[in-house]
Amino acid sequence: MIPLFINLMIIAITLSILAAMSRRANVRFAPEDRLPMQWGLDGSVNWTAPRPLALALVPLLAGVSLALTLVLPPRPGQEALVVPVTMGLAAVFIAIHALHIYMIGRTLNRQRP
Numbered sequence: 001m002i003p004l005f006i007n008l009m010i011i012a013i014t015l016s017i018l019a020a021m022s023r024r025a026n027v028r029f030a031p032e033d034r035l036p037m038q039w040g041l042d043g044s045v046n047w048t049a050p051r052p053l054a055l056a057l058v059p060l061l062a063g064v065s066l067a068l069t070l071v072l073p074p075r076p077g078q079e080a081l082v083v084p085v086t087m088g089l090a091a092v093f094i095a096i097h098a099l100h101i102y103m104i105g106r107t108l109n110r111q112r113p
Contacts, residue, residue, distance in 0.1 A: 003079070006083050007069060008070070011086065013090075014066060014093065015059060021101060022058075029051060029105075032051055034049060035048060035049060035051050035108075036054075036107050037049045037054055043107075058093060061093070065093070069086045069089065
């Protein structure tokens with residue numbers, strides 16, 4: 001019961017952090033209709049998405065992935081790994097979202113005269 005509560009708290013905190021990051025980025029990038037989503041090795045933008053979708057994609061993927069840690073039962077003997085795995089996933093999603101927002105800002109600053 002306690003690991004379930006801890007898992008729920010980790011997920012709630014992670015989704016709150018991701019939502020706050022997206023809200024802040026939405027204000028920062030408000031003049032832009034579309035934001036970069038993927039870059040080539042040379043730094044060129046491969047494709048863009050509408051701003052709301054671009055900023056919501058990582059939090060949505062994180063919500064689905066983290067919810068799976070609640071729904072899918074661990075294998076026998078791995079019950080003690082549920083909380084560490086959830087914490088690891090949470091940290092990775094926060095880092096990915098931060099990197100994506102950083103890359104968007106860097107690209108947009110480079111495009112401005």
